Amino acid sequence: MRDAGSWDPADFSAIFLTGATGLVGRLLLRRLAAEWPNRPVFALVRDHEAISGRSGLELIPGDITEPELGMPEDTYKRMCGSVGVVVHCAASTHLARPLHESRRVNVEGTENVLAFARRARNLKLFLHISSTYVAGRRPGELHEAPLREPAGWFSPYEQSKFEAEQLIFEKANDLPWTIVRLSTLVGNSRTGHISQFNYFHQLIRLVPRNPFPVIPGTPCAPVDVVPDDWVTEALLRMVQKAPAPASVLHLCAGPSQGSVANFRGRQNW
16 A cells, blocks of 8 residues: 655645535535645536636546546546545435446446546545445444445445445555545534535425424434534545545544534544
8 A cells, every 4th residue: 555644735736526516525626725726626527617717726527437537548647647636526426326327426436536546646645435324224333444244225325335435445455545434414514504405404394394293213313414614624634634544534423422403523533
């Protein structure tokens, strides 16, 4: 495995970001622009209109499901020579999408991004954005460690994200990888602004309407939620100073918080 060691963002090695039009990628791109406005950033996109311009940002037309990420050969080679950090946010998050479609994006896409990372000559960090939902039906606490024994899943999305992690555990030993499992993002902790609605917000919207006399569930079951600004800030700091190679980290509230309304998270890196 390559040794990431301690490195200074002042070297201004380029950042390669996938999923820049998704929730996490879009928020991270904004923070990168605010923190290092002139640091080179390559953002892989399929829609040029989805991202506003900023200094140092280059939009790269492509697709993670295609060989060499669907890029022109000269662009691919140029990026391999300048990228020092890969942040892989791109994913299919539709819970009801068939397994083969989820795998195509979340597993095969991750394999293609890993292939790029292997050719990046100055790579210091491969940051893979995963989900705490890789635990699926597994009971008990989810530890910051590889999860090897699945207990089944509630959706194809969960299974495909689990399989993407296995791909990294098994085939990326030559890379300075870090896996970050995110909890449910609910909005900005300071403004309350919700950048993207998810299942949690839909459930909350049902409460005042009271459409059902009884809502099935376990009253004492915790729901782990985190603010998106806290998550984005933590990811930014990982880009600034790479965690120890082969780390699995959780950005979540954790069992000690015990409340869906508590926006404090924990940070173990």
